[in-house]
Amino acid sequence: MRLLDRIFARIVAAGTLEVTWPDGRESRYGGAASGPHAAIRIRDDATARRVALNPSLAFGEAWMDGGIDTIGGTTLFDLLDLLMQNLAAGNVHPLMRVAEQASTWFRRLQQRNPAQRAKANVAHHYDLSGRLYSLFLDRDRQYSCAYFPTGQETLDEAQVAKKRHIAAKLRLDRPGLRVLDIGSGWGGLALTLAEEFGADVTGVTLSEEQHRESNARAAAAGLDGRVRFLLRDYRSITETFDRIVSVGMFEHVGIVQYDTFFATISRTLADDGVALVHAIGRPDGPGITNAWLRKYIFPGGYSPALSEVLPGIERSGLLVTDIEVLRLHYALTIRHWRERFARNRDAVAALYDEKFCRMWEFYLVACELAFRRQGHMVWQAQLAHRPDAVPLTRDYIAEAEHATRAFTASPTSTGV
Numbered sequence: 001m002r003l004l005d006r007i008f009a010r011i012v013a014a015g016t017l018e019v020t021w022p023d024g025r026e027s028r029y030g031g032a033a034s035g036p037h038a039a040i041r042i043r044d045d046a047t048a049r050r051v052a053l054n055p056s057l058a059f060g061e062a063w064m065d066g067g068i069d070t071i072g073g074t075t076l077f078d079l080l081d082l083l084m085q086n087l088a089a090g091n092v093h094p095l096m097r098v099a100e101q102a103s104t105w106f107r108r109l110q111q112r113n114p115a116q117r118a119k120a121n122v123a124h125h126y127d128l129s130g131r132l133y134s135l136f137l138d139r140d141r142q143y144s145c146a147y148f149p150t151g152q153e154t155l156d157e158a159q160v161a162k163k164r165h166i167a168a169k170l171r172l173d174r175p176g177l178r179v180l181d182i183g184s185g186w187g188g189l190a191l192t193l194a195e196e197f198g199a200d201v202t203g204v205t206l207s208e209e210q211h212r213e214s215n216a217r218a219a220a221a222g223l224d225g226r227v228r229f230l231l232r233d234y235r236s237i238t239e240t241f242d243r244i245v246s247v248g249m250f251e252h253v254g255i256v257q258y259d260t261f262f263a264t265i266s267r268t269l270a271d272d273g274v275a276l277v278h279a280i281g282r283p284d285g286p287g288i289t290n291a292w293l294r295k296y297i298f299p300g301g302y303s304p305a306l307s308e309v310l311p312g313i314e315r316s317g318l319l320v321t322d323i324e325v326l327r328l329h330y331a332l333t334i335r336h337w338r339e340r341f342a343r344n345r346d347a348v349a350a351l352y353d354e355k356f357c358r359m360w361e362f363y364l365v366a367c368e369l370a371f372r373r374q375g376h377m378v379w380q381a382q383l384a385h386r387p388d389a390v391p392l393t394r395d396y397i398a399e400a401e402h403a404t405r406a407f408t409a410s411p412t413s414t415g416v
Helices: 002-011 045-053 055-064 076-088 094-104 115-126 130-134 155-170 188-197 208-220 255-268 291-296 306-316 329-343 345-351 354-373 395-408
Strands: 016-020 026-030 037-042 068-070 178-182 200-205 227-231 241-247 269-281 319-326 377-384
Touching: 002 026, 002 045, 002 076, 016 076, 037 045, 037 076, 045 055, 055 068, 055 291, 055 354, 068 076, 076 354, 130 345, 155 188, 155 241, 155 269, 155 329, 155 377, 155 395, 178 188, 188 200, 188 208, 188 227, 188 241, 200 208, 208 227, 241 255, 255 269, 255 306, 269 306, 291 354, 306 319, 306 377, 329 345, 329 354, 329 377, 345 354
Parallel strands: 016 037, 178 200, 178 241, 200 227, 241 269
Antiparallel strands: 016 026, 037 068, 269 377, 319 377
């Protein structure tokens, strides 16, 4: 308990943390008049020991199994907000710095994702019950950052706006364009590109659950002649496409494969084509994936700094024609997911169990706060072979979005 006591004392400078120890003793850390406040109870000495020795992994595990719980009206959001604000300010115990540095030595091995391992990593997260995702995602099951032009949109409105924002950057200016969707999820983006813009879309995924569902959706919409979803690794693609899009998949590629990823886009993109990659990034240079997140949520996953991404693009021979950074959009997205998950918690528990619910609550809260407190963001990189593949200014993006909104608002249009 003494080591964990020292860790809390080192971390909590802003706000207040109150801890009730296994023997009933109470400690108070921080104590600033302003700032966040949280109160927790630690169940037993074994929990205190394992959290002290490996906080980045064991704190989340202790939450999952009830070894740490909030008390006195504190929520999990309150607790993680307090800790993550202080960690973002650099209030880190030296032992935590040593552990983080040691982890960087193995990050290339952790992110090595050959085809077989990549499929297993995808199955760990995306082949969970489809019912689970329907309980907290939007109607279209968009499991990536939404786009909030004003910040007041509903989740469904913001996900529609995201798809149209991406479509505008792809320059879908004529029907029949061949589009490759790398990491096509439950098929919503591909179906939208076909229905609203007349594209011929091939989606590839490694998730068997998503593969079945997306093809069923295409058939139900009468679009299976123009949209097909393949259970394939992106590296096996040999065809050429006019447009290529990848949304929320690059985080699973792994830094060892960045050159391969962009070389694949370069090889399969037509000479006058346009590609768009949408992914999570970190603002403070190369880092590591949190140990708990890597073990329980996204094995093999990593959100890169742009400084790690751009060299791979340059070596592929592709040109960067536009980069946009979406800052708090994912925080707003995950807030909606978190609130929906909470409303449907009993249904999730019926599918799995209490430990699973606590694991996913920890995941959603921690990820939302990574965007609110630690500067994580989403970047969209538009790529091409030719500098004249897109117009000279960015005005065309807003114009295309406006035209799409006007079209789907017309009485004869069915929209998305």
